[in-house]
Amino acid sequence: xxxxxxxxxxxxxxxxxxxxxxxxxxHHHRGAWPPPRVEAWRPEDGREEKxxxxxxxxxxxxxxxxxxxxxxxxxxxxxxxxALLGPSGSGKxxxxxxxxxxxxxxxxxVMLTGEDATDLPVQQRGVGFVFQHYALFRHMTIRDxxxxxxxxxxxxxxxxxxxxxxxxxxxxxxxxxxxxxxQLSGGQRQRVALARALAxxxxxxxxxxxxxxxxxxxxxxxxxxxxxxxxxxxxxxLFVTHDQREAFEVxxxxxxxxxxxxxxxxxPQTLYEQPADPFVAGFLGAINVLPLRSLKAGSVGGGPEEWxxxxxxxxxxxxxRPHDLDVFAARDGKPxxxxxxxxxxxxxxxVRLDLRIAPEHPLYIEVPRDRxxxxxxxxxxxVYVCPRHINIYDRVRGSFDPVDVHRxxxxxxxxxxxx
Amino acid sequence: MPPDLEPEPxxxxxxxxxxxxxxxxxxxxxxxxxxxxxxxxxxxxxxxPGAALVRQAFAKGWQPLAAALIDPEVRRVFALxxxxxxxxxxxxTVFGIAMALVxxxxxxxxxxxxxxxxDLPFAVxxxxxxxxxxxxxxxxxxxxxxxxxxxxxxxYALPGMVLATTFVTVPFxxxxxxxxxxxxxxxxxxAAHTLGAGRWRTFWSVTLPSIRWGVAYGVTLTVGRCLGEFxxxxxxSGNVIGQTQTATLYIADGxxxxxxxxxYAASLVLAAASFVLLVGxxxxxxxxxxxxxxxx
Numbered sequence: 219x220x221x222x223x224x225x226x227x228x229x230x231x232x233x234x235x236x237x238x239x240x241x242x243x244x245h246h247h248r249g250a251w252p253p254p255r256v257e258a259w260r261p262e263d264g265r266e267e268k269x270x271x272x273x274x275x276x277x278x279x280x281x282x283x284x285x286x287x288x289x290x291x292x293x294x295x296x297x298x299x300x301a302l303l304g305p306s307g308s309g310k311x312x313x314x315x316x317x318x319x320x321x322x323x324x325x326x327x328v329m330l331t332g333e334d335a336t337d338l339p340v341q342q343r344g345v346g347f348v349f350q351h352y353a354l355f356r357h358m359t360i361r362d363x364x365x366x367x368x369x370x371x372x373x374x375x376x377x378x379x380x381x382x383x384x385x386x387x388x389x390x391x392x393x394x395x396x397x398x399x400x401q402l403s404g405g406q407r408q409r410v411a412l413a414r415a416l417a418x419x420x421x422x423x424x425x426x427x428x429x430x431x432x433x434x435x436x437x438x439x440x441x442x443x444x445x446x447x448x449x450x451x452x453x454x455x456l457f458v459t460h461d462q463r464e465a466f467e468v469x470x471x472x473x474x475x476x477x478x479x480x481x482x483x484x485x486p487q488t489l490y491e492q493p494a495d496p497f498v499a500g501f502l503g504a505i506n507v508l509p510l511r512s513l514k515a516g517s518v519g520g521g522p523e524e525w526x527x528x529x530x531x532x533x534x535x536x537x538x539r540p541h542d543l544d545v546f547a548a549r550d551g552k553p554x555x556x557x558x559x560x561x562x563x564x565x566x567x568x569v570r571l572d573l574r575i576a577p578e579h580p581l582y583i584e585v586p587r588d589r590x591x592x593x594x595x596x597x598x599x600x601v602y603v604c605p606r607h608i609n610i611y612d613r614v615r616g617s618f619d620p621v622d623v624h625r626x627x628x629x630x631x632x633x634x635x636x637x
Numbered sequence: 638m639p640p641d642l643e644p645e646p647x648x649x650x651x652x653x654x655x656x657x658x659x660x661x662x663x664x665x666x667x668x669x670x671x672x673x674x675x676x677x678x679x680x681x682x683x684x685x686p687g688a689a690l691v692r693q694a695f696a697k698g699w700q701p702l703a704a705a706l707i708d709p710e711v712r713r714v715f716a717l718x719x720x721x722x723x724x725x726x727x728x729x730t731v732f733g734i735a736m737a738l739v740x741x742x743x744x745x746x747x748x749x750x751x752x753x754x755x756d757l758p759f760a761v762x763x764x765x766x767x768x769x770x771x772x773x774x775x776x777x778x779x780x781x782x783x784x785x786x787x788x789x790x791x792x793y794a795l796p797g798m799v800l801a802t803t804f805v806t807v808p809f810x811x812x813x814x815x816x817x818x819x820x821x822x823x824x825x826x827x828a829a830h831t832l833g834a835g836r837w838r839t840f841w842s843v844t845l846p847s848i849r850w851g852v853a854y855g856v857t858l859t860v861g862r863c864l865g866e867f868x869x870x871x872x873x874s875g876n877v878i879g880q881t882q883t884a885t886l887y888i889a890d891g892x893x894x895x896x897x898x899x900x901y902a903a904s905l906v907l908a909a910a911s912f913v914l915l916v917g918x919x920x921x922x923x924x925x926x927x928x929x930x931x932x933x
Binding site for chain 1: 661824827828829830831832833834835838842843846847849
């Protein structure tokens with residue numbers, strides 16, 4: 219069974235690092251930005267190795283009887299771009315708004331660059347906030363919008379003007395200073411919103427579903443652009459998204475949330491490869507859920523009961539990524555699930571095979587086009603599906619353990635298990 | 638397209654064109670009929686009576702009209718009407734904005750009740766509204782008696798007229814602003830907060846500019862209604878000629894008794910003032926908004 223859209227994480231690092239060409243525009247303005255905090259590479263006494271910009275401790279919030287946020291703790295390292303990822307209703311926006319001070323928590327604390335900000339009003343927290351629907355001031359020009367925070371802080375006019383010009387160049391909207399927000403496209407507006415938030419040099423930048431209101435193509439462009447911008451500007455950024463692909467492409471770290479709780483924290487690739495629980499496994503990328511009991515023993519290595527520490531219980535399930543499955547027309551000695559091909563869908567570079575191993579157990583895999591050409595499957599064929607890497611979820615014990623099938627078989631063979 | 642797939646190139650388009658043409662014409666006629674009906678309705682209700690008034694006012698030429706308007710009594714009643722309108726509009730604008738903000742943004746016990754009651758002055762007959770004030774502040778009432786003992790006369794005096802005019806025009810600004818504020822949402826203000834702006838600063842530089850056209854329309858309607866107010870003011874003012882007579886009361890008097898020329902002249906001025914107010918507001922908005930579109 220597949221959960222969530224498929225993400226092609228194996229296709230190389232999709233993170234957009236500044237390429238030689240397009241990033242040139244940023245380099246002109248590099249000097250204008252505050253240098254990365256000196257303490258970051260000169261720890262005072264060795265105790266504080268990393269510099270924490272945002273620290274959330276034991277945050278809880280209830281709306282009536284609905285527990286929106288439930289004892290959430292995490293920290294964001296200085297200069298990092300971190301995603302709060304979760305389905306709708308997971309409390310991610312509430313957490314972000316609490317950090318900004320736009321909402322107050324029932325309990326817990328928020329530290330911003332080492333200072334307790336829990337009871338500080340929004341105005342004094344020094345955060346930049348980007349809203350999903352831009353929230354640009356419609357009656358002000360782009361210049362006045364970006365300069366608003368500077369004006370409030372009483373920055374001298376000439377200096378504010380210089381700063382706004384700098385930011386206009388940074389967001390590549392130099393010629394739009396005297397236009398009004400209504401004369402800009404969605405993507406341009408969101409860039410202006412970002413510049414407006416950055417203008418007063420906030421301690422941290424918070425973005426609430428920043429690309430949610432944009433159409434797919436603009437969203438992709440802006441995502442890449444944001445990543446490049448962050449690599450230039452290095453302002454600690456925390457952004458909320460429900461789109462796991464967005465979190466993968468943009469962030470250094472992902473905090474996965476569900477039902478108001480933190481499920482797992484880590485770099486995108488780690489979360490994908492070593493999910494802590496079935497939810498994270500299913501939410502980050504596609505996964506097949508298959509019954510472990512029906513995995514047939516091959517001539518090599520036998521069945522899972524032989525190479526697992528604990529024999530698989532009736533309620534144990536195997537979680538397998540589509541690319542961790544091999545499909546063969548004939549048995550080759552490894553453990554396998556017998557399956558029938560239901561549908562073959564060419565998707566450009568890969569071919570998607572929809573299979574079924576039992577009436578209630580559909581699965582799908584994707585194989586490179588050249589490989590499937592050689593095999594030449596047809597709908598209705600009986601095939602053998604062999605896992606390379608699985609996670610075993612035991613419903614009763616609640617455990618979720620990864621198993622490298624090849625390695626496990628090898629070890630069990632070495633220790634003298636029968637063939 | 639391969640050439641063998643195009644038989645009879647003229648037959649197909651014709652078959653399509655005929656029914657379409659017929660339908661278009663029918664809908665065209667329907668549209669014209671609708672426009673004509675609206676124009677006729679507009680003429681019967683507004684244009685013709687307006688023209689009749691103008692004709693009557695100019696019946697004896699310019700001189701009587703000018704003379705009637707120069708009459709110090711006429712100038713005095715207009716001054717009173719304008720003064721009442723100014724005070725009532727100022728009060729209702731400030732409180733209307735505050736009330737709309739509270740009703741839209743705050744959640745508190747009794748909010749729905751107040752939301753409904755705001756329209757009461759509009760729904761209740763102005764005469765009834767005036768009567769309420771007399772019952773409350775009249776010389777026989779406890780409050781009225783208490784105030785009277787301290788030399789403050791409310792009823793049959795200016796304070797009562799201000800109260801009556803203000804009461805009757807409460808809903809306009811609130812009703813104009815509430816939907817605008819609701820549609821606007823709080824994100825703009827929150828954005829200003831995150832940029833360091835306090836509540837007061839946010840109100841002046843973000844909230845108020847965002848709702849300024851709503852405020853302008855609310856004010857226009859309030860002023861128009863204040864100038865035209867008759868019933869409530871009639872009850873509380875006592876219509877003391879030379880003291881508490883407003884323009885509308887003067888017109889009513891004139892029609893009933895001795896100087897109809899003055900009544901026509903005053904009516905013409907009132908109608909013209911309302912017209913200029915509404916059209917002027919619209920024109921101003923178009924000019925300002927248009928200017929913004931051009932700026933680039």
